[in-house]
Amino acid sequence: MPTDDHPLAGRVALVAGSTRGCGRAIAIELGALGATVYGSGRSTRAGRSPMNRPETIEDTAELVTAAGGEGIAVRCDHTDADDVRALVGRIRSDHARLDILVNDVWGGDPFVQWDEPLWEHPIDATLGVLRNGVETHLITNHFAIPLMLEGAADGLVVEVGDGKYDVPYRGNMPYDLVKTAVARMGQTLAHDLGPHGVTALTVTPGYLRSESMLDYFGVTEQTWREAAERVPFFDHSETPHLLGRGIAALAADAERHRFAGQCLGSWDLMRAYDLVDADGSRPDWGAVDLEARLQTLASGMPAPA
DSSP: OOOSSOTTTTOEEEEESOSSHHHHHHHHHHHHTTOEEEEEESOBTTBOOTTOOSOOHHHHHHHHHHHTSEEEEEEOOTTOHHHHHHHHHHHHHHHSOOOEEEEOOOOOGGGOOTTOOTTTSOHHHHHHHHIIIIIHHHHHHHHHHHHHHHHOTTOEEEEEOSSOTTOOOOSSHHHHHHHHHHHHHHHHHHHHHGGGTOEEEEEEOSSBOOHHHHHHHTOOTTTTHHHHTTSTTGGGOBOHHHHHHHHHHHHTOTTGGGGTTOEEEHHHHHHHHTOOOTTSOOOOGGGSOHHHHHHHHTSOOOOOO
């Protein structure tokens, strides 16, 4: 049963794409509020995905359990409809309900060739970016939402994007299309799901210190301020847990429908729920000068992962 400390006890969540970055942090923070969290992805202890990162879904599940929830790792390729169907079938068999769906699947890095115009970007790579960044979300929603509608009168669907609607061209057309499409998905899902009592929206982190970004700049979470001395605006960066805590607070909020259809930044959720990041700070990417933020987001930096 839900308690003040664990308001999500008894709730079942699926965080699609929870191997690392925001997906992992979201899963952990949902677990910290007592949820049972199915964390899916392709990177397991038995083998890495084409992203070739060391993080695994088993690690994520253990962190969810350590935080106070129940973490369940499920290997799933979200480009494969049969894989996703089986994942949702397992959740149905285990719990007969799905209360929270977070779509954080990406996996497109191996396909992106920065600064290549569309006609020079290999067509297989172009379609690979779209398949991993857009089709995965459509497939996951297609199979998971019906389970939510079977049992959850007040479900929550969250699309995790990268930037709001004001973000300029990202330096690669297929990548730009993916990020624009995901931002739009929360709005369109809200239109379809609102009559069913389900809240849908899109969220975005600010300047993210994910595992891949820390590696890119040659720093760790303990030494990241060394990069802030040479990387513009990195001193305004945030850990994935700021967004994770925002989504967990949203899931525990009985009045969350007021945000339906919106695209909220981690900073918006931080303000709405009076949150702090994992290090106790309150990084506010939304308070940085808009023109400066847009230049940073359009500079061809690696995508948050």
